[in-house]
Amino acid sequence: MxxxxxxxxxxxxxxxxxxxxxxxxxxxxxxxxxxxxxxxxxxxxxxxxxxxxxxxxxxxxxxxxxxATHDRSVWIARFGYLLDKKPSDQHGxxxxxxxxxxxxxxxxxxxxxxxxxxxxxxxxxxxxxxxxxxxxxxxxxxxxxxxxxxxxxxxxxxxxxxxSECHSITLGFDIAPVGRARFSFPALTYYPERSRDRMAYLSLFPIDGVMRANLMVYRAVDDPWFRQQRQAPEQALGTLMPGLERIAGSFKVAGQIRIRPAxxxxxxxxxxxxxxxxxxxxxxxxxxxxxxxxxxxxxxxxxxxxxxxxxxxxxxxxxxxxxxxxxxxxxxxxxxxxxxxxxxxxxxxxDNGLSWRARRWARFVVRAGEGALRQLNDEAEARPTAERDQTAEAGHGKLV
Missing domain, CATH: 3.50.50.60 (FAD/NAD(P)-binding domain)
Incomplete structure (x- = not known):
């Protein structure tokens, strides 16, 4: 004992x-x-x-x-459109x-x-x-x-x-760019385009030099879609998110796809x-x-x-x-x-009720507005720096 x-x-x-x-x-x-x-x-x-x-x-x-790997910034996208690039405190x-x-x-x-x-x-x-x-x-x-x-x-x-039985299902896998060395984004969250796809979001984030994917869906555990995801993952992801490639570029799923119902x-x-x-x-x-x-x-x-x-x-x-x-x-x-x-x-x-559809669109509009405002602020902050650099270069030219 x-x-x-x-x-x-x-x-x-x-x-x-x-x-x-x-x-x-x-x-x-x-x-x-x-x-x-x-x-x-x-x-x-x-x-x-x-x-x-x-x-x-x-x-x-x-x-x-x-x-852990700090992503520092994350892109937000939906419908194939980039809505925002915002600072991130995620650690993969x-x-x-x-x-x-x-x-x-x-x-x-x-x-x-x-x-x-x-x-x-x-x-x-x-x-x-x-x-x-x-x-x-x-x-x-x-x-x-x-x-x-x-x-x-x-x-x-x-x-x-x-x-709540089988409340959600998580798919975890690695994803790699095709035809280029790396993705253009540090991390990406892509939101669903149609409620009937029963998807919460796709999160792409770095871990030790590899881009990791967590796909969150609300489906029955015996849904044939999971078999399609394993057999032809790129095609299945493209069907689920037609606008994803517009943001992420060509990609391939690398390694094993793990699936966990909760x-x-x-x-x-x-x-x-x-x-x-x-x-x-x-x-x-x-x-x-x-x-x-x-x-x-x-x-x-x-x-x-x-x-x-x-x-x-x-x-x-x-x-x-x-x-x-x-x-x-x-x-x-x-x-x-x-x-x-x-x-x-x-x-x-x-949910396809009127109030939930309205909330989805409101969230889309708010994120797009936040992204536009952030871009304007970033441009305004960058402008004085660019002007100072130009002035310094002109002064340097006169001295020479």
Whole structure:
């Protein structure tokens, strides 16, 4: 039997972040995950400014940003027309790179056990985790960060309720220009041209010199379109977005196309002594809405910075302590925002009601107006510089 304060089950983004934070805080914690190196997985592939701001509160942002690629600027397009070129705070990073970078911040090898958690028994005082390597871990608190794996939760009487089955589907792949060395844009977001195509957007962004593509759609998982996408991806993308080539130029899809459907679900029966759920283990988010990483970082930051240190300062780990985390106003606001954004974006992309059609056109007009205004401002700022350069050149000519 090994003894610790915190046992973390699951070494994805949530679990690895929690383990690294607790080690930095000097709180004894053991991360339990069977993978010595986290494998490739189609999940979060970029971080925006809001997510980086939360990540900074964990103390891990510098290491992550060194491993990421900052795009600095993104083009916005629809109907084959460039609407805007605006500054961007996106940082591209593959999910396995993100997780392994954070894991590398866990300095003590003894704080990671490479095994599967087979069973958990809980109480208001201490919890026991039985592992596949015949070890047992006794902890004051178990943090369940094992994502979509429901087996352990079911043994504890924790259930999940699906609120939107196959809410969205993400396609991830690399894309390369044809007939030229690079794309003309640093990053590109292309919005759908027809609501019947059931598409949210296509995001193209750089990761380590490669242009990565995330295509977000709302389709049934058995839709024949996915087979077409795998067999003739360039043709399928051209049919879906006829105006894309006008902005991006000729391109080819390189390497494997990964496809990941996402259900939206929430947990029930989770308010129990001795165990707390974070990230997807508690509730899922829609990848198209881009809020999953917000939820993970918010959950872990609130838990490790605010609740675990307080809980450990007194005896026991009863349900009242655990409930404080689930009722945390920052967490609950983030959860509600994530769910609302998931349903709003789906309706905005696919609903043909008059109000939703009006909102789509309003968004198009607003983005076009913002782009035109930004271009005018950029030209106005550049004009004095050009005039000074011309004056300097004329003066230099006179001196010669």
């Amino acid at each position: 090994r003894y610790t304060d915190i046992a973390i089950v699951g070494g994805g983004l949530a679990g690895s972040t929690a383990a690294a934070m607790l080690e930095r805080a000097g709180i004894p914690a053991i991360l339990i995950d069977p993978h010595r190196v986290y494998p490739p997985d189609l999940r979060c592939e970029k971080l925006d400014g809001r997510q980086v701001d939360i990540l900074r509160k964990t103390g891990l942002a510098d290491a992550v940003l060194r491993a 990073i593959l999910y396995d790179t993100l997780v392994n970078t954070i894991r590398a911040q866990i300095r003590a090898e003894a704080n990671i056990v490479h095994a599967k958690a087979l069973a958990i028994s809980t109480s208001p005082e201490r919890q026991t985790v039985v592992l596949s390597n015949d070890e047992k871990i006794s902890a004051r608190l178990v943090v369940l960060a094992n994502g979509l794996n429901v087996g352990l939760r079911h043994t504890l009487g924790i259930e999940r309720r699906v609120i 259900d939206l679900y929430v947990s029930s029966g989770h308010r129990q002594p001795g165990v707390v759920l974070v990230g997807d283990a508690f509730a899922t988010s829609c990848p198209a809405a881009g809020t999953g990483t917000n939820k993970v970082f918010t959950d872990v930051e609130r838990l490790c910075n605010h609740y675990i240190p307080t809980w450990l300062s007194t005896d026991g780990m009863d349900e009242n302590k655990i409930a404080a985390f689930y009722d945390d106003p920052v967490k609950t606001e983030c959860d509600a925002w994530s769910t609302a954004k998931a349903f709003h974006l789906r309706s905005l992309s696919t």
